[in-house]
Amino acid sequence: MEWFLDPFALGFQQRALAGGILAGVMTAVVGTWLVLRGMSFFGDAFVHGIVPGVAAAVVFDINPLIGAAAAALVMVLAIELVNRQTVLSEDTSIGLLFVGMLALGVVIISRLDSYSGSLTTILFGDALGVTAQDLITQAILALIVISAATLLYRPLLALSFNQEKAQLWGLKPQRAHAALLVLIAAAVIGSYQSVGTLLVFGLLVGPPATAALISRTVPRMMLTAALIAVFSVWAGLTLSFHFNTAGSATMAIVPVVLFFIVLTITKLRSKRREMVESRG
Amino acid sequence: MADVVTAEGVVITRGSRVAISASDFSIPAGKITAIIGPNGSGKSTILHAIAGLLSISSGNLSVFNNTPLLSQSQISYVLQYTTVPAGTPLTVMEAVAMARYPGLGLFGRPSKEDKNRVLSAMARLEISHLAKRHLTELSGGQRQRVYVAQGIAQDHAMLLLDEPLTGLDINSAKAIDSIIHDEPVRGCSVVLTTHDLEEARAADHVILTAGRVVGCGKPADVLTTENLTNAYGLGSLHEHETTDLILPTEHHLDDHPH
Numbered sequence: 001m002e003w004f005l006d007p008f009a010l011g012f013q014q015r016a017l018a019g020g021i022l023a024g025v026m027t028a029v030v031g032t033w034l035v036l037r038g039m040s041f042f043g044d045a046f047v048h049g050i051v052p053g054v055a056a057a058v059v060f061d062i063n064p065l066i067g068a069a070a071a072a073l074v075m076v077l078a079i080e081l082v083n084r085q086t087v088l089s090e091d092t093s094i095g096l097l098f099v100g101m102l103a104l105g106v107v108i109i110s111r112l113d114s115y116s117g118s119l120t121t122i123l124f125g126d127a128l129g130v131t132a133q134d135l136i137t138q139a140i141l142a143l144i145v146i147s148a149a150t151l152l153y154r155p156l157l158a159l160s161f162n163q164e165k166a167q168l169w170g171l172k173p174q175r176a177h178a179a180l181l182v183l184i185a186a187a188v189i190g191s192y193q194s195v196g197t198l199l200v201f202g203l204l205v206g207p208p209a210t211a212a213l214i215s216r217t218v219p220r221m222m223l224t225a226a227l228i229a230v231f232s233v234w235a236g237l238t239l240s241f242h243f244n245t246a247g248s249a250t251m252a253i254v255p256v257v258l259f260f261i262v263l264t265i266t267k268l269r270s271k272r273r274e275m276v277e278s279r280g
Numbered sequence: 281m282a283d284v285v286t287a288e289g290v291v292i293t294r295g296s297r298v299a300i301s302a303s304d305f306s307i308p309a310g311k312i313t314a315i316i317g318p319n320g321s322g323k324s325t326i327l328h329a330i331a332g333l334l335s336i337s338s339g340n341l342s343v344f345n346n347t348p349l350l351s352q353s354q355i356s357y358v359l360q361y362t363t364v365p366a367g368t369p370l371t372v373m374e375a376v377a378m379a380r381y382p383g384l385g386l387f388g389r390p391s392k393e394d395k396n397r398v399l400s401a402m403a404r405l406e407i408s409h410l411a412k413r414h415l416t417e418l419s420g421g422q423r424q425r426v427y428v429a430q431g432i433a434q435d436h437a438m439l440l441l442d443e444p445l446t447g448l449d450i451n452s453a454k455a456i457d458s459i460i461h462d463e464p465v466r467g468c469s470v471v472l473t474t475h476d477l478e479e480a481r482a483a484d485h486v487i488l489t490a491g492r493v494v495g496c497g498k499p500a501d502v503l504t505t506e507n508l509t510n511a512y513g514l515g516s517l518h519e520h521e522t523t524d525l526i527l528p529t530e531h532h533l534d535d536h537p538h
Contacts, residue, residue, distance in 0.1 A: 038365050154381050161370065161378060162362050164333055168352060169382045169434075215369045216414070 007241035012128050016194070017237055019130035019138055020251055023191030024203050024229030026142040028211075029149045030187040031204040032222045033180055035212060036160040040205050041091055042079075045098035047188050047201045049075035051105030054122050054197070059108055065137065065189055072185040075101055125196030127237065127247035134193055141190030145183050149222075152179055157218060199252035203229055206255025213262050228255055284309045284438055284469050285330055287493075289339035292322070292329050299325040302339065303493035307438075307471055307485065310464050314480040315473045316503075317489035318512050323473035324360060326489065327440045330471070331357045344437065353382065356436035358427050360443050360473075364415050372418070372426050373411040376402055379434035401433035404462070406455050421452030428456050432463070439463050441472040445479065477503065 008014050034043045053071025057064040075097055082093035109119050121129075149156070155176035158166035166173035184204075191200045207228035208221065215221035236251030243250075285307035292300040300322040307313045307330075315323045328334040329341060332348035332355075343351040356379070364370060379401075380394045402408045405425040415423060424444070431439055441460070445453050463470045464484075472483075480486050486502045488495040490511035495502035 036365065036368055151386060154378075154384070154386055157370075158378060158381060160368060161364055161375070162359065164359060165357075165362065165378075167333065168331060168355070168357055169378070170352065171381060212367045212369065216371065216412075217369050217374065221369050 003242070004238065007238045012130075013237070013241075015130045015132065015135060016127040016247060017234065018135055019194040020127060020233030020237060021230050022135070022138040022142045023194045023200065024207070024233045024251075025226045026145040026187045027191050027200060027203040028207045028225035028229040029146050029222055030180075030183045031208040032211070032218065032225050033149065033156050033160065034184060034204060035208040036218070036221075037180070042094050043184060043204050044201050045094045045101075046072065046075060046184055047192070047197050047204065048098055048105075049101040050185075050188060050192065051122060051197055052101055052108055053105075054192070055105040055108040055118075058118055058122070059111060064193075068189045068192065069185065071101065071105075072189065076181055076185075121196070122192075123196050123198040124246060125192060125194055125199060125248040127194050127251070130194055138190050138194070141186050145186050145190070148179065148183055152176060153218075156180060160218075195248040195251055199248050202252030202255060203232065206252070206259060207232065210255060210259040210262050213259075213266050228258060232258065282309055283307060284344055285471075286342045287339065290329070290341050291337040291339055292325050292334060293337045294325065294334070298337075299491070300329075300489070301492045305487050305493045305496040307469060307487075309469050310467055311469060311484035312460060312464055312482075313469070313471045313485040313487065314483035314499075315471065315487045315489060316475070316477065316480040317494075319475075321489040321491055321511070323489055324442050326487070327357065327442055327471065327473060330438075331355050331440055333357075353435070354437040355440060356431045356434040356438070357440040358431040358442065358444060360446075362427050366416050368415070370415050371411065372402070372407060372413050372415065373398065375415055375426055376429045376433050379430045383435060397433050401429040404432065404455075404459060405429040406451075419449070420447065421449040424448060425452050425455055428459055432459060436468065438469040438471065441470065443473050443475070446475070477508075 008017055031043070034040060050068040050071045053067035053069070053074075054064045055067075057067030078097050079090075079093045082088065082096065083090055086093070105122070106119065109122065112118050155166065155171040155173070158169055158171045159173045159176045159180075163173045166176065187204070188197070188200055191203065195203060207225040210228050211221045211224035215224050232254035233251050236254045237247055239245065239254075240247040240250040283306040285305075287303060287305045289302045289304065290300065291298060291302050305326075315326055317323050325334065329336055330343055330348055332343075332352045341348060344354055377390065377394075377398045380390055380398065384390060384394070399408070402411060405428055407422065407425050407429060410418065410422060410426075415426065418426065428441070428444060431441070444456050444460070448456070460470055460472065474480055481499045481503060483499060486495070486497065486499045487493055488502050488507055488511050490513075494511045495504075495507045
């Protein structure tokens with residue numbers, strides 16, 4: 001029993017768990033739509049896109065959330081600009097902004113004396129440095145993200161089904177898409193402190209992808225993804241405590257490992273079912 | 281009976297390409313109208329414009345005596361391609377029930393009437409037994425039946441079907457064909473695109489396209505040797521050859537709106 005309780009005996013460890021759970025739940029809910037819409041690459045680029053904003057906030061000593069939000073806005077507008085002004089495919093514009101923003105972030109942060117430490121904190125987070133104030137901000141963002149994702153269920157489902165049908169049903173797919181981008185931004189901004197910009201993507205995609213393998217409906221996929229995310233955070237922190245590994249990185253690995261375990265089990269089960277049916 | 285769609289001098293462009301040049305056509309109420317023409321002749325483009333998904337560049341297009349956008353609530357459109365991403369956990373019942381979203385808005389709870397409409401649409405397409413199956417577990421024909429069920433579960437006065445029978449198995453084609461013929465009996469206008477000359481001849485009204493509307497009216501008046509030769513660019517045909525005229529029926533991507 002001690003093996004399970006020791007990692008969360010102290011206040012900062014409990015805050016790490018709470019911060020991770022809040023991050024996991026909101027990224028799982030938003031990540032479900034991200035996975036269903038096939039926007040994983042966008043999600044990956046997006047989480048790196050906030051790096052220059054956070055870096056600038058560190059350099060100029062302003063609230064990192066404001067920097068991250070500004071960078072997210074620049075990222076989305078720039079992708080949209082490239083899409084509208086060129087005939088290049090969307091993944092090219094996303095890739096361009098992905099590397100551009102990440103590089104800009106590293107350039108900005110390289111001006112600091114504590115260059116490598118600050119960069120590591122931005123990219124990989126500081127789960128054990130989460131404060132009570134951070135938790136309050138995260139909780140507010142999580143409440144907004146989960147409520148909005150629930151309220152927008154129909155427009156987002158219709159958008160995932162078919163954009164033209166969503167338009168014909170009067171569900172304003174472009175607005176729903178814009179709202180989804182805002183939700184992704186809010187979830188990433190509200191989570192990067194716990195797990196880092198690089199690893200928040202693991203929680204954004206890992207739990208929903210795993211849930212998609214075993215869920216029959218979208219609400220169940222969301223719920224399953226949230227449970228997987230909570231488990232991943234808890235398991236990641238517990239393992240990192242006992243094996244002395246980086247907390248946020250261990251948290252991000254768990255859902256990916258879970259994905260392959262669930263994939264193997266589902267494949268074996270369907271093979272077994274096929275064999276039984278062929279015998280019958 | 282009055283026309284539900286009237287077009288005068290309508291020009292429709294897709295990007296920089298003129299898909300339909302200045303054309304006049306009409307669609308009568310409560311009838312089956314077939315739009316036929318070669319690949320890339322603008323069949324889907326006309327359906328898109330009627331549905332309000334594409335704006336016309338010039339001319340006048342009236343749908344239910346209004347603009348297409350303002351008439352959208354009266355139109356149900358079964359698209360040629362509805363590709364739901366693999367892995368989307370969506371059952372047949374849910375997919376058909378989505379057709380009731382326009383009346384429910386963001387928060388409305390489905391009424392008994394909504395549920396009955398969904399069940400009835402599935403029954404008419406003979407897919408009730410598939411209600412709990414995932415879309416990705418269905419065959420192409422079964423999936424097309426789901427999309428048509430979704431089309432008729434939606435409130436509508438006009439049903440648009442983009443190549444509804446192309447490449448289907450016999451059971452699916454039969455189920456969808458019965459819908460095409462039932463809908464006018466229920467007072468609904470049906471507009472479908474097709475590559476099949478026999479299907480067009482069986483309709484009440486025909487629009488022949490070839491980058492413009494070559495002819496519009498009763499099948500016997502429109503599907504003449506001269507019009508078909510013009511539309512398909514087959515050169516001059518001897519009279520005796522026309523009885524066996526075989527038109528392309530295969531499905532090509534270049535007729536798709538994207």
